[in-house]
Amino acid sequence: MTLVAPFTEITDVSGSSSADSRFVRRLLRRPQAVACLVYLAVLAVVAIASPILLPDVAAERAGDLADSLQGPSSQHWLGTDSLGRDVLQRLLVGSQDTLIGVGVALVVVMLLGIPLGLLAGYVGGRLDRTLCWIADLVLSLPAMVLVIVVLSVFSQNLVAAMVTMGVLTAPALFRVVRAATLPVREQLYIAAAVVAGLSPSYIVRRHVLPRIVGPIIVQLSLLAAGALLLQTGLAFLSLIAGPPAPSWGGMVADGVGVMFQQGWLIWPPGIAIALTVLALGLLGDAVRDVSTEGWSPKRSPSRSTKQREKKKGADAPAISVDDDVLLGIRNLTVSFASSGGNVRAAERVSFEVGPGETVGVVGESGCGKTTTALAILGMLGHGGHVEDGEAHFAGQDLLTLSERDIQEVRGSEIAYISQEPMVSLDPAFRIGWQLEEAVRANTPLRGADAKRRVQELLEQVQLPDPTRAARMYPHELSGGMAQRVVIARALAGEPRLLIADEPTTALDVTMQVEILELLRSLQRDHGMAILLVTHDLGVVADICDRVVVMYAGEVVETASVADLFARPGHPYTQALLASNPHNQHAAGMLPTIPGSVPELGAMPPGCRFLPRCTQSTPACELGTIPLLQIGERHESRCVHAREVRST
């Protein structure tokens, strides 16, 4: 009995009639779809009615020969053909054969494609493999040629030709139906239905078919367009609809025959064919859009990403560029275009990284850590842009550099590694090639020197067999090895700063330890600074000198590692520490703090941490909280920082 409840609910979800009518209504809201449907409906009426209303046209061998090859006139709206017959009448009557041809092909396609597709997708296993193999086989045949073979035996037989076409193109529909059936079958409600003891045919009719109507219509409209082109092509070759029968393809052929005398005649049938094909294609497009509406990610409207407004000069506070500052971020504000306007992913972010220093940027996901890191390199991508701020590095503001100039910085001055080593390497090239490319792009080394450097890099990251590794493709590497290769590539230009975005998150625990150890030793040997983005305070404790804590797009605390762990100056930091009490970095260990990071664009006024803070007072709601100096190189964005620090 327990199964009944979920199942009734489920039936409602897939209730086909209501889902169908909603689908139709959404389709009819699109002008493009309505126009196509109206055109096709009119065409169908014409195809049925005109042979009845104009009974003599089909057999008319010749019209008024004295009046042949005329352009459009009031008697003959579309002119007359080489035998003096009215073009418009022939066009209208000729639509019948065309549509019959398309209809026959579609019926055959559906009769074969839908049941077999359902069967293959639903049953799976060997049957599925066999049917797929046959489908591939048939699809690799040249359809037109085989149709002509059939017509060589069954002369002028439209139905035979289009049945053949249907059989040869049915695999295209078969594939679509099969692909659409597979996931539906996996879904929970199907499982429930099977347990409830319903017959497979009922499940298919009731649950599977309604879900795949969209893809079927899309494919059918494409196949209809293909069938139409084939039918007109065969008529053009007079393999079907031989004279005197009117047909669109045959009329093009007539027009070609008299092209030198009257160029007009190929236009009416050509336009009729093109319009019908377009109507079918655009209808398919509209159906696809409607049936994927709501869940398909919209492509970002603009792909010009690096465009950044140059700052308007003087009012930006000048900062002193210390020798002991390698990277100095000031008031960095980054926003992203979203459907509801611009949202700020990072706001007034300021911190420094000294030469050879390791600085951790910590916080939960969605706090603006990665955004900050990418903004430094000018790699915000889709819709992101820097609103304000500076990023001083080696005497220049990275945020004002042109794309060309920042390219010079990337790799040779600042390198970047991400949390997903497996997707950071190009799958199509060998490791050695990719490293050599990085060496050539970021150093003057060429040829044998570059090759030697690659070898050296692979040794530096302690890959067991560098020579062999260089010959491998990324997919042949384990996650840990891939991350070593990625690090090797980052080292190619001997950068002064390495930005490492969650470099160990995707790896298992032993790998994490090894990679951290590697980063530490590289830093020791090369004096390279590291900006380490992580959510894991354990990692911070392991290798960082100083820490920047970010929350909801803002820096909430900066401190030395020792200070941070001993005397955290912000309730958020305290909560992070409390949720990770033993400073361990076990795999997948995420700090859990009650509540969640506020949505971008929906920030509370006053302190952003307030909704989750246990120590708030009314003072916390009053306006933006500044970053306060609370100790030596220790800052906190909390009005009660001093009390918090001493607790």
Add this chain to the structure above:
Amino acid sequence: MVSMVIRRVFTAVPLLLLVSSLSFVLLSLTPGDAARQILGTRGTPEQYEALRQQLGLDQPVYEQFWHWLSRAVTGDFGTSIINGTSVAGEIWARLPVTLSLISGAILVSVVVGVAGGVFSAVKDGWLARAIDALVLVVWALPVFWVGSMLVVVFAIKLEWLPAVGYVPLSESPTAWARSLALPVFALSLGSVAAVVKQTREAMLDVLGSDYIRMAAANGIPPRSLIFRHALKNAAIPVVTVVGLQTIGLFGGAVLIENLFAVPGLGSLLVTSALSNDIPAVQAVAVVFTLVVIIVNFAVDIAYGLLNPKLRSS
């Protein structure tokens, strides 16, 4: 690689058997007597008897097919029932014509299609939209109609190129090229459109991928990102579409050869079909299928070269 070759052979044999047996099966399915139907009211009783024998209609279907097959594997496709010439000889004479037409069209599709696709992927904006519109229009226009328009414009109005006809390469290379220019242009338009579209989509897809971003973050210059990394990865779907388009080109070639009076296999196929010359039709279909199989094979090899994952597994 070896398993791939075996798999291809494994599918090639049934394909060829299917295509070559098709007309035998159809003949046996014909209600009444095929020879009578073919001759209609034209033939004398003697012609009728001769045709029956030539088609092997006096034997059971499988014997007819076996008979045909055992000769076909030696390259003997019988004689035309219309003019009694050797079908194989006719095919050998015409094959180079069709192949040059089709390889020309493939070449144009790949070169123009990939260049256009890369260009429109990198330079976004009006060009991409223009290409979209063009792709749609070209897709909707039947190839024989486009061909006719090209004749009107380039042969009749501008008089740049010959309207119809074919000059063999051995006679005059320039005249040969000129005689093929319009047919190749007409034939390739549709596949150029398809290749442009696929190339652009694949390039955009790859250029948005993590490994391109990571390579960029580590100082790999844009030129290399586009022309080495993105292009090589995008080539895999592009090869698929080129393969599919090539199969489609054989259908297009049938129409184009007839329109431009090019004496290739396509026009042989149509004239033979119109006169029910079944031995000739059958042989042309088998040769077409064979070429398609070879194309598929080439596509498979290209996959292997482009995708290291396939190669090692």
